[in-house]
Amino acid sequence: MSESLAEILVLAFLAYAGIGILVAIPFVFVVVNRVDGAARGAPIGFRVLILPGCVGLWPFIAFRWLGRRQAP
């Protein structure tokens, strides 16, 4: 793999992760309470535990945030 392609890939990965953090933090501490009733009143340990997944799967989380429901 050429160095320039590798640099692009690493930058893309870091950008994805960066956006993920920006989406996940408000979601995990605030928005999830609205979107999933079982999250209301949940302890901080729960929010920390789902944070990595929210960062990694942030497109999915953003989808939920925007209010589109998944078919049960």
Added chain:
Amino acid sequence: MTNQYTWVSWNRHKKAYDLVLAGACIGFLAIFVGLGFLASGPDAPDPMVMLIRATGTLSVVLLHVILCIGPLARLSPRWLPLLYNRRHLGVTMFLFGLAHAGLVILYYHGFGITNPLVSPLVNTNRSGIGFEMYGLAALAILFVMAATSHDFWLHTLTPRLWKTLHMLVYAAYGLLVLHVAFGAMQSELHIAYPTLLGIGIAIVSTLHLVAGLKETGRDRSALEANGTWVDVGEIGEIAEDRAKVVCVKGDERVAVFKHGGKLSAVSNVCEHQMGPLGEGKIVDGCITCPWHGYQYRPEDGCSPPPFTEKIATYELRIENGRVLLNPEAKPRGTRIEPAPVPSEPEASSG
């Protein structure tokens, strides 16, 4: 069962499980590193290299244990206590894999003229795909699995998508086998390495094969009785507070439970992680799943309040001492009056 999320629903079992797991990991690392230094003397690897090897080896060994638990639990309920808290094993395995990768990036790809995140992509692939890439791909899969190990993700992704995602563990396993075979086993030439890896693959494959054969054997189709009803079997075949499982319409499994002198039929599939309800037992008047203890009332397939899970129910009839089932599932949570078991001997009929 969750009506409110917590981070870990601790109980005595999970604490014992995690304690044993922690001890096993620390012990493994200590033996690996300690014996390695003792045996090699001045020819020993760098401490960092030793740690890279120890964390990587532990990670792969843990994955073998994890993969054996599933089929073992299908073969005998004695193994269910190991299944119960398996996700902690999985997350632990990922964390050691992450540590391994982190140390590799720091030590082998640091201190040079190239960014340590860029170097692994460039300097491992100079002559074809480097073995490190298989490890990286496996780590990505295992990250997604570890990050979605909480019940929140089970609901958010829906159980079917979640289960499909977590089946990627087999892809991760294959990638790790390639990672070891094309990497460490090219540098370390002792016969012990391919032997151990071969034994590991053989054990995992054999267990899956045997459990798989047992499962297909279980899909005994119910016999057609008359019109819409299928014959489940004799009333006496079903033990008190237990069930008989039959297969209808090709692949749909139904569990027929006996409780308090009555019979009820529900879907065999638990809403939580699709566990085999028919292998469960009625506890406190509720059908209890053998995997994680989720409960459903036999008469309507609903979880007792405050829980909200629901499963499909089926109509039953009793005729001439035999149990007949209408294979058309009713919507989840439909109440169906349990069929009373006649108190006369089965021989007398109308």
Added chain:
Amino acid sequence: MADRERDEFYVGYLGLPAGHRAWLRMSVPAILWGLCAVAAVISLAMRPSGGGVWDTSQTVTIEGNFEASPYPLVRTPDGRSFILVEPGKIPLRSGLESFVGSRVRVEGFELRRDDRRIIELLPGEKGITDVGDSDAEPATLRALGERTLAGEIVDYKCFLGAMKPGDGLTHRACAVLCIQGGIPPALVEKTPTGDRYYLLVDPSGSRANGIVLEHVGVPVEVTGELFEAGGLHYLAIGRDSIR
């Protein structure tokens, strides 16, 4: 089966039935002992990582004539040659050409393996200082004819002790990074009487770092012109000299 009569049923949040407990008491320790055995076998079966030593407990100071080509080194009066490297995997500092034709004092950490020695320079001015004019001519290259040699291409710093092991496929990526950073590549030939080292140069006699990157860390056969100078052996190769 006995457990059917008792009809034991395990649920995680209730107690452990006696039958399950008895089974776990047997099976879990067996699994743990198995893990211990696996750890022991894998650990004991590791190959030796070689005799390289990186002495970071003290610095050494060497005085001798500086030579820049093909790889910068210091040649002491007793005829020994010390190749120079920087800390880490980075190129040698700029401005070393100014030391050509001079006697220098170098200070740093010594890496040694077999009879090979290299010096990792201390950062800054202390690493290398001019102490006068060179008192000998640069060593002349003696041509020894064409050779085909089998071995492995390594980077001269890790293999001599900066990393253990400094060879093999698992170390390859690091070796490539080191060679890219300017550390001399060398072919290591294993013979019954010990390892032989051949620093690799290109046909014009200068650095071969760019040529070898695809062939590092794996068994190779290299054909080239063999030279000797100041106790060091050099192999001059082209791009297609390596199989």
